[in-house]
Amino acid sequence: MVAYFTEIFTGLMSLFIGMGITFKEFFKPTVTVSYPYETLTMSARYRGHIELVEDEEGNPQCVVCGLCEKACPSDCISLAGEKPEGGKKKVLTKYKLDFTKCSLCGSCVESCSFGAINFSKDYNLASTNKEDFYFDLLKRLEERKK
């Protein structure tokens, strides 16, 4: 008989404790972000597709050594460069990334000894078109500068 009433009492009290918890939560600020209107800042080590890093003058730091092209296990990267007349260094003329095959392994970023490529924070990439994922990174760099 005592056990019966103790059970009722402890049960009832536990209900009130639970309600107290939700009551407190009710007045706390929201923790979610309404995505299209607000966005979170991406964490420092977020891996998006790769992008070219620019130097102080706004030109790509790339010296067209082609190590990233060789490092890529899926043959995503193709790049080309030419030496301008009178210039010393090669200048990048083409940097294509086939993002449909990229698995974001990061071998290209690791292989680059000039710090010329890194991961972007771009994640709004949904498309119904395969062609939208063949990125021209030089063009993207130009767009980013604007």
Add this chain to the structure above:
Amino acid sequence: MRLTLLNVIIAVVLAIAFAAVNAAYLVWAERRGAARIQRRPGPNINGPFGLLQPPLDGIKLMAKQLTIPGGADRIMFIIAPVLAMFPAIMSFVTIPFSDSIVAKNMNVGVLMIFAFASMGSMSLLIAGWSSRNKYSMMSSVRAVSQAVAYEIPMLITAITVVMIAGSADLTEIVHQQSKSILHWNIFPLLGNSHNILMPFSFLIFFMCTLAETNRAPFDLGEAESELVAGFHTEYGSMGFGLFFMGEYANIVIGSCMTTILFLGGWGCPFGLFPGVWWFILKLYLLIATFIWIRWTFPRTTIYGLLNLCWKILIPLSLFNLLFTAGLLKVF
């Protein structure tokens, strides 16, 4: 005679409007409340604070087609949602919001409301039976066994209050409690019975209201995780809309009854600003508690539900009935 008929028509129209507006905006309040408790914003796109969400949902539901599954009992299938809404609307007719705001006061008001409330489980039974769907069928079996079980302690508790007031007339029950806050049936220290167990009676009644209206944590009829959506699995369009509105209308009725039977109806504590707003305030506080409870507790099991009723609520409410009878005899 014509005047009374007109009165009743106006009252029914107002009752339907009140029930519909309440149903629509309680859905909004429920979604906002749930969101706050789970620390997210909830519907906030359509209109300020998402206030245009309920009418838009209504338009969407009305624009949809009501499909009837093959092999279903067509007539019963269509009757069921109507039957879910109709008792709730009818109950509004006899609920006194204040001394003067009552469509048709009856001296058996309590009985009438419980009679209509018990029709609610009929609608679930018919909906589950006629859908020709095993989940709906299971759900209606559960809903009916639940309704049958929880009507008993609810009625016994209501009878306790009726005994204290000496009347089944809702207006009279409120008048009995109107002297002061200590005359309210939840703290009846100065009332007719001086019964100190009445706060427990209030809890029992409130729990039974939760179970009767099929609200979480007693929403075994709907049990999404087990029974898809329970009795309204096969309903789309306004069929579903009516079930939904019926549920919220029932919540309003349940809270009205709790207010009248235990919280002194439109009676004001300490004589502050007497008026109908006290009724409205108590009503919406109870409804807020309904929402609060729903988003606090997980669903019980069917055994837990029936054990709670038959092993705890019924014995306690019966004891309280006898205790009150004894006290009434003594004082």
